[in-house]
Amino acid sequence: MKFEDLLLEIGGFGRFQILILFVLCLARINLPMHFLLHSFLAATPSHHCAIPHQEAFVNLTMEEILLISIPREPDGTFRSCEMFSQPQFHLLLNSSLQPENDSIIQNCQHGWVYDHSQFTSTISTQWDLVCEQRGLNQATATFFFIGVTIGAVVFGYLSDRFGRKSMLMLSLVFSVIFGMLSAASVSYSMLAITRTLTGMALSGLSLIVLPLGMEWVDIEHRTFSGVLTSIFWSIGNMLLALIAYMVREWHWLLVAVTGPCLLSIIYLWWVPESARWLIANGKVKQAHKHLLRCARMNGMKDFALSPEALRTITTDKKPGESYSYISLFRTPVLRKISLCSGAVWFGVAFSYYGMSMKLTGFGLNMYLSQFVFGIIEIPAKIIVYVLVNRIGRRQSQAWSLILTGLCIGANIIIPKPFTSLRSVVAITGKGLSEAAFTTVFLYTSELYPTVLRQNGMGYTSFVARLGGALAPLVFLLDEVWRSLPEVTYCGVAVCCGSVAFLLPETLNVRLPEGIEDIEKTQVKEPLQTSAPEGMPLQSLLK
Numbered sequence: 001m002k003f004e005d006l007l008l009e010i011g012g013f014g015r016f017q018i019l020i021l022f023v024l025c026l027a028r029i030n031l032p033m034h035f036l037l038h039s040f041l042a043a044t045p046s047h048h049c050a051i052p053h054q055e056a057f058v059n060l061t062m063e064e065i066l067l068i069s070i071p072r073e074p075d076g077t078f079r080s081c082e083m084f085s086q087p088q089f090h091l092l093l094n095s096s097l098q099p100e101n102d103s104i105i106q107n108c109q110h111g112w113v114y115d116h117s118q119f120t121s122t123i124s125t126q127w128d129l130v131c132e133q134r135g136l137n138q139a140t141a142t143f144f145f146i147g148v149t150i151g152a153v154v155f156g157y158l159s160d161r162f163g164r165k166s167m168l169m170l171s172l173v174f175s176v177i178f179g180m181l182s183a184a185s186v187s188y189s190m191l192a193i194t195r196t197l198t199g200m201a202l203s204g205l206s207l208i209v210l211p212l213g214m215e216w217v218d219i220e221h222r223t224f225s226g227v228l229t230s231i232f233w234s235i236g237n238m239l240l241a242l243i244a245y246m247v248r249e250w251h252w253l254l255v256a257v258t259g260p261c262l263l264s265i266i267y268l269w270w271v272p273e274s275a276r277w278l279i280a281n282g283k284v285k286q287a288h289k290h291l292l293r294c295a296r297m298n299g300m301k302d303f304a305l306s307p308e309a310l311r312t313i314t315t316d317k318k319p320g321e322s323y324s325y326i327s328l329f330r331t332p333v334l335r336k337i338s339l340c341s342g343a344v345w346f347g348v349a350f351s352y353y354g355m356s357m358k359l360t361g362f363g364l365n366m367y368l369s370q371f372v373f374g375i376i377e378i379p380a381k382i383i384v385y386v387l388v389n390r391i392g393r394r395q396s397q398a399w400s401l402i403l404t405g406l407c408i409g410a411n412i413i414i415p416k417p418f419t420s421l422r423s424v425v426a427i428t429g430k431g432l433s434e435a436a437f438t439t440v441f442l443y444t445s446e447l448y449p450t451v452l453r454q455n456g457m458g459y460t461s462f463v464a465r466l467g468g469a470l471a472p473l474v475f476l477l478d479e480v481w482r483s484l485p486e487v488t489y490c491g492v493a494v495c496c497g498s499v500a501f502l503l504p505e506t507l508n509v510r511l512p513e514g515i516e517d518i519e520k521t522q523v524k525e526p527l528q529t530s531a532p533e534g535m536p537l538q539s540l541l542k
């Protein structure tokens, strides 16, 4: 008897499953509030060099003091990172004159003065992460995603070894601890370390919420559950815009986005362990207790099977077989799938986070940009679930990523004053990048055989996290050439999207079980409208 047959007996999508899904979806809201926090946590307001002995210029206005102390850009704005070595009083007479010969333009010698009209404080103003220190500012996002990458490996193993529920609670407890410690950071080093550890902890939440929900749901409701859970990521996106709008001080901003993790610990306490995991690991008494509870809540007749009878239930694990990440590259077709899907996942995450962290320059304030970037994801996900069954996974994946890159590239060419057009293009690009992210979960889970699917998703997720970690650092390339970051995001997205054309189509293809199914030619079968049997959609991100 398969676990799916058992679900039919106790109800595969009744009140029990709906309640589990709703509670787990709420928990997923925590993720984007940390994953996309960098734009607000590390925002750099306009600033200029601090001017010493200002009291000596008693008869001058602030504007005049700046004029004689700070050099200006060609557009007339004051430079952020330089000052005159001597006051240039002659500029008071004619501001277009050149500095006196013996005066030099030097880096800021006495710190910076910031515009606090938008932010009370950010980590950038707290530790002067500007000018030569600007790289450290972007690095805080990279440290976070390095933590997410490490956490993906750690929690991927722990959730299979010790169970989904216990590791989910552990992930949330550590998220609260390290989130609050990062809010209490007294130095840049402490913030870097605690943000890395917060990323590690939240990686468990990112990996476990989906499988824990999907493994209780029957096959025909798995795709719907995947969409629903994924939509809560977008709701978290919008909630972050609201919280960041209300909280303009970085310590309290970290407290505000970490607090919901504490709430999640309370309401997730009720969620049962995955019965599929319990049975696969011989814990039949606990599985029987949860299955009985499920049957009763779903109004099904009392659950007939005894705990011992559950030992005969077959799950996805095949006894005696063991696979590792190396298995993904041992045979020719699998090797090609792993190399190409790795490139696609890198491009998807690299462009998604590159776009998500660029909230200015389109004419919208950054809070509205964040909110709109979140809301556009919902129609994008719904359109994707139609497209992947009409034009296929491969075309959907390739074109969503290529068009994301072209939108990024278009905004390099569209002049800055065309703010409305730039906004429309940026928002379209963000929707396409979300479409690419949504497609890649489904497509990859179908590309790998059941025996290797967890490893395949773990490998591709690892590569994706590397993309997310590199994305913030690419912004620093604007010191080489102003448009180089956008050119990089555009080029990577188009190239990685083109690689998707090399992958086999999985629409209407029987889902592969073993490696031999991959190495022989693909067999056309009735339409596959849901995630692989026994393997939930998006639940495999390991």
Ligand SMILES: O=C(O)CCCC(=O)O
Binding pocket: 035, 206, 230, 233, 434, 437, 438
């Ligand atoms: O896991 C991530 O880094 C993004 C997930 C986006 C989504 O679920 O749509």
